[in-house]
Structure formats: C-alpha cells, structure tokens
Amino acid sequence: MYKPFSQTDYKPSTKPKALYLRKSKKNDGKNKIETIESQLKQLTGFCKEQGWNEYVIYNDYVAKSTNLNREEYKKMLKACLDGKHDLIISAEESRIYRTVYEQTNVYEELKGTDIAILSIREGYIFPNDRNQFLTNILRGAMNQQELENFAYRMNVKVLASAKEGKYVNKTPFGYFKDKDKLEPHPAESKTFRFIVEKVLEGFVIAEIISLLNRLGYKTKSNKKWKDVGTITRMLSNRVYLGESHYNSKMFDSEVVVRDTHQSLITIEEYQEVRKIIQSRSRNPQGIRYTKINTVLDRLVVCGKCGSRLPIHKSWTNKQGVTSYQIGKCQKVLGEYNDKKCSNKSISLNELLPHFYNAIESYKEALIEEIESVEIDITNDKKITVMNEIKDIKTRITEIKSEIQNAKSFLIKGILTESDYVGLLPPLEKDMKELNVSLEDNERLLGSLSEYDRRSVIQNAIDSLNNIENESIETQNRIYRTLFESLELVNTLDEYEIRIKEKDVFQ
Numbered sequence: 001m002y003k004p005f006s007q008t009d010y011k012p013s014t015k016p017k018a019l020y021l022r023k024s025k026k027n028d029g030k031n032k033i034e035t036i037e038s039q040l041k042q043l044t045g046f047c048k049e050q051g052w053n054e055y056v057i058y059n060d061y062v063a064k065s066t067n068l069n070r071e072e073y074k075k076m077l078k079a080c081l082d083g084k085h086d087l088i089i090s091a092e093e094s095r096i097y098r099t100v101y102e103q104t105n106v107y108e109e110l111k112g113t114d115i116a117i118l119s120i121r122e123g124y125i126f127p128n129d130r131n132q133f134l135t136n137i138l139r140g141a142m143n144q145q146e147l148e149n150f151a152y153r154m155n156v157k158v159l160a161s162a163k164e165g166k167y168v169n170k171t172p173f174g175y176f177k178d179k180d181k182l183e184p185h186p187a188e189s190k191t192f193r194f195i196v197e198k199v200l201e202g203f204v205i206a207e208i209i210s211l212l213n214r215l216g217y218k219t220k221s222n223k224k225w226k227d228v229g230t231i232t233r234m235l236s237n238r239v240y241l242g243e244s245h246y247n248s249k250m251f252d253s254e255v256v257v258r259d260t261h262q263s264l265i266t267i268e269e270y271q272e273v274r275k276i277i278q279s280r281s282r283n284p285q286g287i288r289y290t291k292i293n294t295v296l297d298r299l300v301v302c303g304k305c306g307s308r309l310p311i312h313k314s315w316t317n318k319q320g321v322t323s324y325q326i327g328k329c330q331k332v333l334g335e336y337n338d339k340k341c342s343n344k345s346i347s348l349n350e351l352l353p354h355f356y357n358a359i360e361s362y363k364e365a366l367i368e369e370i371e372s373v374e375i376d377i378t379n380d381k382k383i384t385v386m387n388e389i390k391d392i393k394t395r396i397t398e399i400k401s402e403i404q405n406a407k408s409f410l411i412k413g414i415l416t417e418s419d420y421v422g423l424l425p426p427l428e429k430d431m432k433e434l435n436v437s438l439e440d441n442e443r444l445l446g447s448l449s450e451y452d453r454r455s456v457i458q459n460a461i462d463s464l465n466n467i468e469n470e471s472i473e474t475q476n477r478i479y480r481t482l483f484e485s486l487e488l489v490n491t492l493d494e495y496e497i498r499i500k501e502k503d504v505f506q
C-alpha cells in the first residue's frame with residue numbers, strides 16, 4: 001500500500017546513516033577550493049548536530065571525475081536495498097546525481113522503498129513521494145542546466161584567455177606561471193638548456209638522463225629523470241619557442257599565439273634537435289617495439305585480408321593478471337574506402353585453446369611426415385646419385401656436341417646426307433634416355449635431401465613438446481621461428497585459425 005511521505009512528520013529510523021561524498025564538478029574550477037576533508041567535516045558535523053552518531057561513509061570523491069562507475073554509490077545503494085540504511089545524506093543533491101538521467105535512475109532504483117535523501121542544501125527529498133516527483137525532476141533539470149552552463153562558461157573563458165595569449169595549459173617544465181604568463185623558471189630553464197645543448201653535442205637521451213641525475217637536476221615534481229619519452233616529447237613542444245597552443249575540445253578549436261613568453265630554444269636549435277632525434281630513431285614510422293606481452297605477439301594476421309592484427313591490453317584484474325584482446329581488423333575496403341574488413345576482435349583467452357589445439361595437430365602431422373620418410377637413406381647414397389647425375393650431364397653435353405658436329409659436317413659436305421640421317425636418330429634416342437634418367441636421379445636426390453628435412457622436423461617437434469609450459473618469451477620466439485603467421489578468421493559466420501609455416505621450412 002502506497003503511503004505518501006510528509007516532510008514535517010518524517011523521523012529517520014535509528015539505522016546508521018549513509019554519508020555520500022562525491023567531488024562536485026562546479027567546484028573543480030578555481031574559485032572554491034574544496035577538499036575531501038572539508039566535505040566530510042560538513043557531513044559529519046551535520047550528523048553530530050542532529051545527534052546521529054552512527055553512519056557509514058561512501059566516498060566517490062577519490063575517483064576521477066571522468067570515472068562514471070561510481071563504485072561507492074553502487075555499494076551504498078546495495079546496502080540501502082539490503083535494509084542497512086534508510087537515509088542518504090549528501091552535501092547537495094547534485095553529488096548524488098548530476099543529470100536528470102542519473103536522477104531518474106536513482107529514483108527508479110529506490111522505487112518502492114522508504115529510503116529518503118537528505119541534502120544539506122536542498123533538505124529532505126523523498127524519491128517515492130508522488131507529490132514531490134515533478135518538483136524534484138524540475139529541480140534536477142535546473143541543476144543539470146546550471147552545471148552545463150558552468151562548463152560552457154568555463155570553456156568560453158579559457159578559450160577567450162587562450163586567444164588573448166594567456167597561458168591556460170599545465171605549466172611546462174622550464175617555466176612558472178605568473179598571472180597567466182609563463183616566465184622562465186630559474187633552475188628548470190637551466191636544466192632545459194642543458195638538455196638541448198647535450199642533444200646538440202650528440203649525447204643520446206638515455207645518456208642525458210644519466211647525466212642529469214648524476215648532476216642532481218630534478219624534474220618539475222622534484223624527482224629523478226627516468227623516461228626517455230618525457231624528454232623527447234618535451235623537446236618537440238613548441239611552447240619552448242615562445243608559442244602558446246590551446247586545443248578546445250568543446251569548441252573544436254585550436255588556438256596558437258606566438259611570442260606570448262620568453263623562448264628557451266631558437267627555431268634553428270629546435271629544428272636541429274628534431275632532426276637529430278628523428279635520425280636516431282630505428283623506426284621512423286614510429287612503430288613501438290615493446291616487450292613481448294603474449295605468446296602470439298607479432299604473429300596474428302587477418303585471415304581475410306592479410307593485415308596484421310594488433311594485440312592490446314584489455315584489463316588487469318586484482319591479482320595483477322592482464323587480459324589481452326586481438327583487435328578487430330582495421331583494413332578499409334571498397335572503392336571509396338568505406339567498408340571495413342569483417343574480422344572481429346577476440347580475447348586472447350578465447351583464442352589460445354584453439355591455437356594450442358592447432359599446434360597439437362600440426363605436431364601430429366609432422367610426426368606422421370617424419371615416419372613416412374625412409375630411414376636407411378645415407379649420405380653415401382646421396383653422393384652416388386650426385387655422381388650419377390654429374391655423369392649423365394657430361395654425357396648429354398657430349399651428345400649435344402656430336403649432334404651439333406654432325407650438322408656442321410653435313411653443311412661442310414664431310415658427311416653425306418644419308419650418313420647424317422643414319423647417325424642422328426640413335427644420338428637423339430640416347431639423348432632422350434639420358435634426359436629421363438637425369439630427371440629420375442634428380443628426383444631421387446630430392447628425396448634423399450629429406451634426410452636434412454628429417455632433422456628440421458625433429459627439431460620442430462622437440463621444440464613444440466610441452467610448449468604450453470614454456471615462458472611467454474620462449475613460446476613467442478619458437479612460434480616466430482617456425483611460423484610466418486597465425487591467420488585468424490573471425491567473422492559473423494566463420495571462425496578459423498590457420499598456422500602458416502615459414503618458407504624455409506618447406
């Protein structure tokens with residue numbers, strides 16, 4: 001039976017209160033610096049005033065503002081539905097939901113319960129009170145609009161400042177910010193110059209890092225230098241040329257203003273440094289050679305079009321085990337490059353059992369092959385056949401010259417036509433026989449070289465024994481020695497993997 005709530009006679013039960021904390025987007029700006037402590041103090045202070053001493057704190061404050069998962073909120077909701085709380089306390093309503101969409105979701109989840117929300121700013125909110133519904137949603141819509149307007153105004157402001165030549169990005173190493181203007185940082189700008197000069201002198205970045213650390217130069221966060229990428233990225237940043245760049249995602253606008261601050265590098269030095277760094281790169285295309293992460297690294301190709309398929313991390317669980325995903329084929333097809341290859345992505349965990357099965361059948365095929373090759377073949381026999389072939393070839397050359405001679409003797413009149421006719425057919429018959437014999441012997445020699453193939457196959461079989469228990473690196477090395485690629489077909493109606501042997505192996 002539905003029982004409407006009345007704010008005036010609402011008395012919370014003695015159940016522990018649920019205190020919910022979440023960073024407010026509005027306060028991400030500069031005006032009001034809010035800390036988690038201040039928000040928590042506000043909530044616990046309020047409870048103390050009311051004489052409520054039992055509460056559980058749910059804190060989504062720590063999560064990044066872009067993280068929409070709201071783990072603590074989910075935990076709190078579950079506890080509420082399990083009957084542990086009947087009052088959620090928050091500094092303001094917008095901490096619990098920022099959009100009307102979120103708000104109606106919360107209301108939906110709390111439907112049919114007697115759970116109430118107490119916002120220090122808005123007062124009691126009863127999600128199940130029919131009479132409050134319209135005003136609640138309207139207030140939510142206004143909150144959302146306010147939030148969006150705020151974000152919009154912030155972005156307009158930042159963009160306008162950027163256009164005026166104010167520096168709106170994070171302060172780069174080498175500078176400090178003085179009223180929206182970059183000024184060379186006394187220590188850091190020296191470090192930056194040191195790096196530039198060392199690059200120009202021919203030191204590689206790794207050596208420069210070691211020099212910096214030995215001489216006690218620190219990063220902006222006062223740490224030791226570590227990452228080559230940090231320095232290469234720094235050296236490609238045009239901020240050191242005195243330029244200010246700002247990229248507004250909201251307005252899809254790129255602002256570049258020159259001479260907004262003192263440069264730390266000349267354009268000539270900048271270009272020279274870029275040239276030096278690029279020339280050193282072993283792969284100017286920028287392909288990253290990272291460590292082997294999975295047994296199938298650099299092996300999987302699309303079985304439909306032959307493009308290499310990337311393998312990337314998908315997630316890491318609490319035990320630190322990382323899962324990988326073989327990416328979908330990115331190849332564009334069709335006259336207007338408007339169609340994508342139909343190969344879908346697949347998780348490595350799903351693919352691996354099939355791959356190991358394929359390895360098993362591959363190994364069985366190798367064993368079968370090795371058993372079919374005769375064992376009594378010796379090197380001696382090989383030599384005999386090779387000598388035989390040599391003899392046949394000599395004989396063929398001789399007969400060829402005999403035929404040639406006969407022709408010239410005929411032309412010169414040394415040989416009569418009737419002699420020539422009598423001489424030629426036996427020679428041609430011999431020649432034919434020798435050619436057949438040559439073919440046979442060459443085929444025989446070919447089968448005798450199976451002797452070497454035997455050892456190659458045996459090697460392959462040996463290295464594939466118990467391969468599943470080898471380390472990722474070892475497995476990957478062996479697979480890449482034996483196989484050209486692993487072709488994967490994984491479309492809506494097809495699933496197939498094909499191991500492709502290396503040419504040298506055939």
Ligand SMILES: [Zn+2]
Nearest residue numbers: 302305329341
């Ligand atoms: Zn493809």
